[in-house]
Amino acid sequence: MTEIESATTPAAAHRRPASLRDWLAPPIPGSALWGWLGPLFVTLFAGFLRFDRLGVPKAVVFDETYYAKDAWALLKFGWEHKTVKDADSLLIRDGSDAKIWEDGASFVAHPPGGKWMIAIGEAIFGATPFGWRFTAALAGTLSVLILCRVARRMTGSTLLGCAAGLLLAVDGLAFVTSRTALLDVFVMFWVLAGFACLLIDRDRSRRALAEKVEDGVGGSLGPFVMHWWRVAAGVCLGLACAVKWSGIFFIAAFGIMVVLWDAGARRAARVRNPYAGAIGLDALPSFVSLVVVGLLTYLATWAGWIFKPGGWGRGEVAGNPLLRPLEAMPDLWRHHKDILDFHNGLTTAHTYQSWPWDWPILRRPVAFFYTEPRDDCAAARCSREILGIGTPAFWWGATIALIVLVGVWLVRRDWRAGAILLGFMAGWLPWFVPAFGDRTMFLFYATPMLPFMALAVALALGLLIGPARQATVHLARHAPSANRRLLGSAVAGAYLLMVLVNFAYFYPVLAAKIIPYEDWDARIWFNSWI
Incomplete structure (x- = not known):
């Protein structure tokens, strides 16, 4: 299952340690120093990939034409403003906002949270390609660090944690969306951060519950435990919704998950009525932590629109700033209805649109940028592209790993498999409903699913390798042979190497490198990729 068999597994459940708190919260083995050095090394590698040549191409790539200018407008006005047609060339040349702005507000299809994040880079480095891509690259890099630590916490293995981060x-x-000023990488970052907070809360709250039960606190429902890390998760998930409304599906999924976790913790602690305790003592505080805190966080990202006049549908504002939030609510509600109507009516066919059932097999990627430059090209014909596509070896391997985890959850009821599957489905299944209504959508909408795909592979690799031998006789007889672990480790290492080589092969068409047309064509494996 992992490099070490947890004391909470069924194999160990018949021989619990004397201390209940030890049984509920076993320590993660291995050096704490290595537990940070390994993930930091992987993160530095990811950061180098993302920040190297970040300003290339010096052009507006795909939907950057909307979000880079909206972010710049948020800095200047506090809300999205209309722009002139030649704004792209003005921004690329010198970052100037001269002659960019027309009169009036611009209708936008997404909340301002992600554009405020893009605006951070523009505030530091100006309205230049590097500036508007900076925060996306930072979020993509930090996501790798968070994922390493999340996988380590879930598996008890620093090696598997680093493997998930490397994937x-x-x-x-993940590479392409981290190097373009689009919104989906920010949804991924905040969802992953929220998931990490919930994992920390799970460990700490179970420890606190164990201590209180040992001390005789609580009746048949068990004691009440405060979940502070859930409040932090609510902030993160609220920010995910403030980037794109698709974040709300993660709030719903994780809300159900934590209540089940609470019931499982109370049952493990031998509370007489664990499910009643979870519903009566944990459900309402969890709703406040995730939904109410998330909603307040979401509204905070609209501050520029709420407190300043002129935004789309905002008009004039109250003279007293303290009255503006309450006064703005009817206008904000109407604005949200307009956004919802826009998305429901978005059925215009697009060259690179795809359906959610296409995503796992990478049937239709998105060409973010393509040119055939004549300069700096030694061949008769050259290509330069940013192709928004996942690394095939990782995606196709993750599909198999997810299927394996379904079996693991059904047979073992492994909470880790359930949490990973739930996170993946929250990012994938909701898109099926609008897909049947011909709603226009793209492969990069799957970006928030990526951390859960990497976690699925890491857990599957842990199953392949098997648990490490332990000093105790009881656990040792459940450990695989040395030959089995050696073979499993070799297969896992070969798979990771294959993914790394596959990424290196596709790197030129992911990073806008100028290559001979024949080399570009060799990387377009299927006609549907053109």
């Missing part, structure tokens, strides 16, 4: 670092779609 995200060298995934083509």
Whole structure:
């Protein structure tokens, strides 16, 4: 299952340690120093990939034409403003905002949270390609660090944690969305951060519950435990919704998950009525932590629109700033209805659109940028592209790993398999409903699913390798032979190497490198990739 068998597994459940708190919260083995050095090394590698040549191409790539200018407008006005047609060339040349702005507000299809994040880079480095891509690259890099630590916490293995982070670092779609000023990488970052907070809360709250039960606190429902890390998760998930509304599906999924975790913790602690305790003592505080805190966080990102006049549908504002939030609510509600109507009516066919059932097999990627430059090209014909596609070896391997985890959850009821599957489905299944209504959508909408795909592979590799031998006789007889672990480790290492080589092969068409047309064509494996 992992490099070490947890004391909470069924194999160990019949022989619990004397201390209940030890049984509920076993320590993660291995050096704490290595537990940070390994993930930091992988993160530095991911950061180098993302920040190297970040300003290339010096052009507006795909939907950067919307989000880079909206972010710049947020800095200047506090809300999205209309721009003139030649704004792209003005921004690329010198970052100037001269002659960019027309009169009036611009209708936008997404909340301002992600554009405020893009605006951070523009505030530091100006309205230049490097400036508007800076925060995306930072979010993509930090996501690797968070994922390493999340996987380590879930598996008890620093090696598997680093493997999960490496998979995200060298995934083509994660790489491309981390180097363009689009919104999906920010949804991924905040969802992953929220998931990490919930994992920390799970460990700490179970420890606190164990201590209180040992001390005789609580009746048949068990004691109440405060979940502070859930409040932090609510902030993160609220920010995910403030980037794109698709974040709300993660709030719903994780809300159900934590209540089940609470019931499982109370049952493990031998509370007489664990499910009643979870519903009566944990459900309402969890709703406040995730939903109410998330909603307040979401509204905070609209501050520029709320407190300043002129935004789309905002008009004039109250003279007293303290009255503006309450006064703005009817206008904000109407604005949200307009956004919802826009998305429901978005059925215009697009060259690179795809459906959610296409995503796992990478049937239709997105060409973010393509030119055939004549300069700096030794061949008769050259290509330069940014292809928004995942690393095939990772995506196709992750599909198999997810299927394996379904079996693991059904047979073992492994909470880790359930959490990973739930996170993946929250990012994938909701898109099926609008897909049947011909709603226009693209492969990069799958970006928030990527961390859960990497976690699925890491857990599957842990199953392949098997648990390490332990000093105790009881656990030792459940450990695989040395030959089995050696073979499993070799297969796992070969798979990771294959993903790394696959990414390196596709790197030129992910990073806008100028290559001979024949080399470009060799990387377009299927006609649907053109």
